[in-house]
Amino acid sequence: MSEVRVATVLRTVEDTRAFGRQLAGRLRAGDLVVLSGPLGAGKTALAQGIGEGLGVTGRVTSPTFVIARVHRGPLPLVHVDAYRLRDGRLDLDDLELDEELDRAVVVVEWGEGVVEALSDSHLEVVLERHDDDSRTATVTGVGPRWS
Ligand SMILES: Nc1ncnc2c1ncn2[C@@H]1O[C@H](COP(=O)(O)OP(=O)(O)OP(=O)(O)O)[C@@H](O)[C@H]1O
Numbered sequence: 001m002s003e004v005r006v007a008t009v010l011r012t013v014e015d016t017r018a019f020g021r022q023l024a025g026r027l028r029a030g031d032l033v034v035l036s037g038p039l040g041a042g043k044t045a046l047a048q049g050i051g052e053g054l055g056v057t058g059r060v061t062s063p064t065f066v067i068a069r070v071h072r073g074p075l076p077l078v079h080v081d082a083y084r085l086r087d088g089r090l091d092l093d094d095l096e097l098d099e100e101l102d103r104a105v106v107v108v109e110w111g112e113g114v115v116e117a118l119s120d121s122h123l124e125v126v127l128e129r130h131d132d133d134s135r136t137a138t139v140t141g142v143g144p145r146w147s
């Protein structure tokens with residue numbers, strides 16, 4: 001397994017969105033991005049930046065009640081909240097994400113340990129929240145796509 005790791009400090013929510021826009025420039029169809037970190041860490045803010053960078057339509061919001069939302073664009077974004085997959089109430093197969101992955105970028109909040117099996121490669125982004133409200137993002141590319 002090949003791994004590439006980069007860490008960056010995000011002082012404000014706008015930094016987090018800008019980081020997402022930057023990340024989007026490196027993404028292509030078939031990419032799976034797994035966002036992890038505690039409540040309020042900035043996973044959705046990062047997903048918003050990715051959406052902006054990809055130029056998709058519709059505001060990227062917290063998908064908590066819909067689980068997955070597809071945003072159309074030159075490169076579509078599928079934004080997933082996997083929180084309810086973690087307790088086994090919903091099954092990953094129900095979302096049919098493997099079909100979406102062929103043509104879109106799939107970004108999953110709370111997906112760690114659940115969605116990696118969808119692809120032989122994924123980009124893992126771990127957000128940590130500090131007392132001064134800054135965040136640290138650690139990005140790890142896992143698998144042949146990121147070697
Ligand atoms: N440096 C920062 N980066 C990201 N968000 C920040 C930062 N500083 C403050 N915030 C605030 O923290 C909150 C992050 O919320 P967001 O919904 O993105 O988190 P989340 O990880 O998706 O939470 P949830 O686990 O509920 O899905 C926002 O209100 C945002 O304004």
Ligand SMILES: [Mg+2]
Nearest residue numbers: 043044062109
């Ligand atoms: Mg969120």
